[in-house]
Each structure stands twice: as structure tokens, then as C-alpha cells.
Amino acid sequence: MSPAGRRPGKPETRDAILEAARQSFSESGYDGTTIRAIGAAAGVDPALVHHFFGTKSALFAAAVDFPISPRAVLPGILATDIEHADIEHAGEQIVRFFLSLWEDPTSRRRLLAIVKSAVRYDAAAAMLREFLRREVVGTFVDALNTPDADLRATLVGSQLIGLAMVRYIVKVPPLATASTEVIVAAYAPTIQRYVNGRVDSIEPVAR
Amino acid sequence: MSPAGRRPGKPETRDAILEAARQSFSESGYDGTTIRAIGAAAGVDPALVHHFFGTKSALFAAAVDFPISPRAVLPGILATDIEHADIEHAGEQIVRFFLSLWEDPTSRRRLLAIVKSAVRYDAAAAMLREFLRREVVGTFVDALNTPDADLRATLVGSQLIGLAMVRYIVKVPPLATASTEVIVAAYAPTIQRYVNGRVDSIEPVAR
Numbered sequence: 001m002s003p004a005g006r007r008p009g010k011p012e013t014r015d016a017i018l019e020a021a022r023q024s025f026s027e028s029g030y031d032g033t034t035i036r037a038i039g040a041a042a043g044v045d046p047a048l049v050h051h052f053f054g055t056k057s058a059l060f061a062a063a064v065d066f067p068i069s070p071r072a073v074l075p076g077i078l079a080t081d082i083e084h085a086d087i088e089h090a091g092e093q094i095v096r097f098f099l100s101l102w103e104d105p106t107s108r109r110r111l112l113a114i115v116k117s118a119v120r121y122d123a124a125a126a127m128l129r130e131f132l133r134r135e136v137v138g139t140f141v142d143a144l145n146t147p148d149a150d151l152r153a154t155l156v157g158s159q160l161i162g163l164a165m166v167r168y169i170v171k172v173p174p175l176a177t178a179s180t181e182v183i184v185a186a187y188a189p190t191i192q193r194y195v196n197g198r199v200d201s202i203e204p205v206a207r
Numbered sequence: 208m209s210p211a212g213r214r215p216g217k218p219e220t221r222d223a224i225l226e227a228a229r230q231s232f233s234e235s236g237y238d239g240t241t242i243r244a245i246g247a248a249a250g251v252d253p254a255l256v257h258h259f260f261g262t263k264s265a266l267f268a269a270a271v272d273f274p275i276s277p278r279a280v281l282p283g284i285l286a287t288d289i290e291h292a293d294i295e296h297a298g299e300q301i302v303r304f305f306l307s308l309w310e311d312p313t314s315r316r317r318l319l320a321i322v323k324s325a326v327r328y329d330a331a332a333a334m335l336r337e338f339l340r341r342e343v344v345g346t347f348v349d350a351l352n353t354p355d356a357d358l359r360a361t362l363v364g365s366q367l368i369g370l371a372m373v374r375y376i377v378k379v380p381p382l383a384t385a386s387t388e389v390i391v392a393a394y395a396p397t398i399q400r401y402v403n404g405r406v407d408s409i410e411p412v413a414r
Contacts, residue, residue: 091409092409115326116326116327118376118377119322119323119326119327119376120323120326120327125376125377125378128377129377129378129379132377132379133379133380137379150380150381151381151382151385151389151393154373154379154380154381154382155382155393155394157369157373157379158366158369158370158372158373158374158382159365159366159369159397160369161369161372161373162364162365162366162367162368162369162370162372163365163369165365165368165369165372166361166364166365166368167365169325169326169332170325170332170335170336170339171332171336172336172339172340172344172361172364173340173357173361174357174358174361175358175361175362175365176361178358182358182407184409185406185407185408185409186358186362186401186406186407187362188409189400189409190366190397190400193396193397194393199392199393200389200392200393201392202298202299202391202392202395202396
């Protein structure tokens, strides 16, 4: 291990691997991508790809540059393995966690770059789609374990990305300047309903 | 009136006016923009700007290239001046109308261009923000006439833009391929709550 936890390898080699990985994941999808092919495209030994990035799943996350690992974070937010957390508070927890990501300058910059690339380039959209499908929706489905969990995951995602668009990207007031507590009160019930409420009928709303 | 309802004027003159309008609206905002200044920047008489585009508000909509006029459409969806429409069905009506916009190829292309520009360019985001604030939020506030109507308008907008991002831009399944009725059932209660439900407390969700 080098000092300060830096990963080994010349930066240009790492960048070449990441670039080859982005191209392969966006063109061939996750299942159609192999470490061997990425190594070949980057002109390095596949063992070096493993050495730098670990598993294919970890390389995928590095290629998307997502600021957190959904598989590490989501189960704790959705279920009961964090103290006091349970499914009935998932809505509030998800909103608070999502806001904390966007309020952190480093992860906000990375999330902004992901959104901009996905809106601008079809290949980046394809890679993000695959990442969300596998890592976010997949984790959600595993944690929720209901037949419609994949629909629920995309409903949650749609409200969160919309919140980010209005608050952090287009910056429309008053949502752009509202306090965390206003945001949580407005969105937690929405997210909670998407997680475990009825989503298959138009019904009267609780007042 | 020329054939097929085409507006008068050379295309290059119209384009020059629109370009000058985009620059002025994004740099100086709506209130800081005058027809006179736009005419000067485009090298034409202000009377010609009026002749081509009518009011400053209409020129603003043309500059954003929004596919509908919020001031013409929103009051009917929110209130009671369309047969059978009333505030208790606003959620469903808004979702159906929004889907119809995105399912129409021409307006989808224009909406996509707006989103892409806003994500890519700060100036385009500024103009869109001003447009949403004045034309969409403003119309919503006039129709709803409650103290928190501006917050409610941005909540509605955040869910709709998020739906568009997931369904039409990043195209994450199953939301990308779900039927209109599935979308309406999932989102109408959310939008309805944002329009006239409680949005200031975390409360149990109706099941």
C-alpha cells in the first residue's frame, strides 16, 4: 500500500483502463464486458486491471465515477441493519442521504458530471442506465423482495433526480433555497409511498 | 398571412432576433430585457421584433422554444374551466398532459433540446429557470392562490422532470417501458399531494 492510501499504478495507465472500461460497458453492457477485453483495449495485462480495480463490479462503479457504492449503502437505508432504521422511515432516510450527497462539494461535482454526460451522450446514458439497473435497482430489489420492487426503485429514482435537477442544476426557487427540513417534509412521504405504499391505483391522498 | 400559417420575415432575421433574445434573457433576466435592446442587438427595428413575435412574454416563450404556453394550458388543468376538470383531479390531469407532451415526437424533441441545453450551459439554465419561475410557477401561483403555491409548483416540476429523465432520457426499465396507466397510477397521487395535500410534515402514507 502506498502512502495516503493511493492506489498503485501510473495515472495514465489507470485512465486508459477506465476509458476502455467506459467504452466497453456502454457499447456491450455489463454482461458483455470482460476484464480481459478491457485489458486488451487498454494495452495492459488483465491481471493489472484486477490489481488496480478489483472486481468487474468495482471497475464498473469506478468507470461511472458514482460517489458511493449503492450495494454498500442502500441496504442499510432500506432495512434494519442500521440502528433505528426500518422500512417505515426509509422515505425520510433516503431523502436525507440524497441531500447529504448533493450538499457535499466533491460528490456533487461527480454527480453533476454523471448527469451532464448522460444527458449529452447516448453512450454515457447507456452506461448510467446499466449501472442504475444493476447496482441501484438491483440492490433495491434484493432488499425489498417484492414483485414490483424494480418499478418502485425507478419511481424513487425519478423523484430524486428531479429534485436534483430543480434544486441543484436548474436552481428554481424556492426549492433551490429551501431548508433541508422543508425538503424532507415535502419528499419523504412521496419516497415512502414509492418504497412500500400503494402505487397501482389513484386514491385519495392523506391530508 | 402567408400560406400554411407561416410567420412572416426572413428566417435569418427571425433567427437573429431569437439569438439576441436568448442572450439578453439569460444575461439580464426577463425584467432586464427590452424589445428595443433585442432589436438593437439583432440589427433590426424594434417594431419588427413586435411584428414577428408579439409581446415580450411571447418572445420569451419562443426563445426557450417551449412546446406549449403554460399560461394557456395550466389554468385549465388546475382549475375548473375545462369540463369535468377540478382541483381533485389535477394530479391525474397533469400526469396525463405531461405524458402526452413527451409522447408527441415534435414536442419531445423540443423538450429534450431544452433539457440538454440547461444541463450543459449555465446561460440556458438561467433562461429556463427564469421561464419556469415566471411562466410555470407564476401561472401555478395565480391559479392556486395559496401562500405556498410557489413551493408546490416546484415540487410538481421536480417530479415531472425526474419522470422525464428516467423514462425518456436515461430510459431505465421498467419505468421506460411502463404503460401510461401504470405511470398515472404511480404519479397522480404524488402530484395531487403536491398541488393541494400536506407538504409540510412527514406523516403516515395512505395505503
